[in-house]
Structures are given as C-alpha cells and as structure tokens.
C-alpha cells in the first residue's frame with residue numbers, strides 16, 4: 448500500500464488538561480478512514496492540527512506523497528490536503544462563484560475543476576441553479592455545496608469534518624458516494640469524522656481518552 452500522508456506527532460493541552468498526546472497517523476492511497484469517538488475528545492481539533500489551523504507542538508511532521516511540508520509554510524500543503532469543516536465558510540455570491548473561488552488564489556491558477564460545476568451539482572442532487580445566491584440555500588444545501596467545492600478542487604486528501612450532519616437519507620447517500628468515489632481515485636485518500644454509520648470504509652480509527660486506536 449502506498450503511503451499518501453504521514454502526520455504527527457500531535458498533542459493538545461486544554462485548560463482542563465490533556466486532550467490527547469503524541470498522536471500520529473498515516474493515510475494510504477484509496478483509504479477512506481472513518482474517525483469516530485465521543486463528543487469533545489478532539490476529533491475536529493486533530494483534523495485542524497493536521498492542516499495547521501490549530502497550534503501544534505514543535506517537531507510536527509507532515510509528509511505528503513514523500514514531500515515534507517514545514518509548519519511555517521503550509522499554504523501549498525493546504526491546497527493538496529483540504530480541510531472540509533462542518534461550517535465551511537461560503538463567500539457572498541452565487542453557487543458558481545463559490546465553486547470557482549479557490550482558483551482565484553495565485554497558487555491555484557494552474558488548476559482546473561475536474562468536472563463541470565453543473566455536473567457535480569447533479570451528482571449531489573442539488574437542484575438550485577448555478578446562479579442562485581448562497582444566502583438562499585438551506586443548511587443541507589450549503590453543506591453539499593462545500594463538499595462539491597472540495598471535490599471539484601481535486602486535492603489529494605480531504606479531511607472531512609461531519610460532512611453529512613444536515614442531510615436527509617437520500618442526500619446522504621449521494622454525498623457519501625461522491626466522497627467515497629473521490630477516495631478511490633489514484634493517489635487520493637479521505638479521513639472522515641462522522642457520528643453516523645458509514646456504508647463503506649477501509650478503516651475505522653477511534654479517538655478516546657487521549658488515544659487513537661484502530662478498530663478491527
């Protein structure tokens with residue numbers, strides 16, 4: 448199995464004590480890893496530490512496809528390893544403007560959406576048209592738009608934090624299939640935090656009492 452990402456060791460201390468300590472993780476090509484654990488154990492914090500959105504201890508390594516990314520310069524890393532937050536921000540404007548927003552950054556000028564924005568909305572069963580203002584979308588529609596934007600951008604890794612929480616069963620099925628399909632492409636992997644049962648996964652990791660364990 449080809450290693451896509453090696454990251455760690457991560458530790459977090461909150462005012463009430465240690466949340467977790469010395470957690471490292473490896474993602475392999477085509478991994479779809481389900482990260483579970485009781486509420487408040489630090490699953491979101493761990494995802495945020497991986498992409499450097501949360502303070503990390505000195506000495507943390509992030510090796511993506513054999514290339515080490517130093518903690519002080521993570522812009523390039525974050526364009527290849529995307530953090531998809533449950534409340535990912537949308538910009539003011541239309542669905543189309545939001546889907547194409549990441550390409551406005553100079554570092555992404557060379558990138559092109561993998562499929563058309565129209566096609567990805569169809570796959571997700573999102574009925575609003577591309578010129579619909581995002582302020583007119585429901586919570587579940589906004590959530591699916593954020594997922595569509597991440598997939599369209601074609602990173603190597605998606606770290607998805609509760610990406611299905613606001614979805615009805617039919618929308619969940621479509622959104623899950625799309626994310627799983629993404630993970631099965633060459634040199635891709637997904638780490639997905641979810642309290643839901645997921646229909647398919649390659650591995651399950653459980654975060655509890657400050658430790659990350661792989662469930663068999």
Ligand SMILES: Nc1ncnc2c1ncn2[C@@H]1O[C@H](COP(=O)(O)OP(=O)(O)OP(=O)(O)O)[C@@H](O)[C@H]1O
Nearest residue numbers: 461466484485486487488489490491492493640642
């Ligand atoms: N920025 C912050 N500053 C201080 N404490 C925080 C911060 N963000 C989260 N916490 C605390 O850290 C702990 C872990 O939070 P986190 O959101 O990572 O847990 P989680 O396992 O993802 O929870 P859930 O399953 O409920 O989403 C919680 O006690 C939370 O209150």
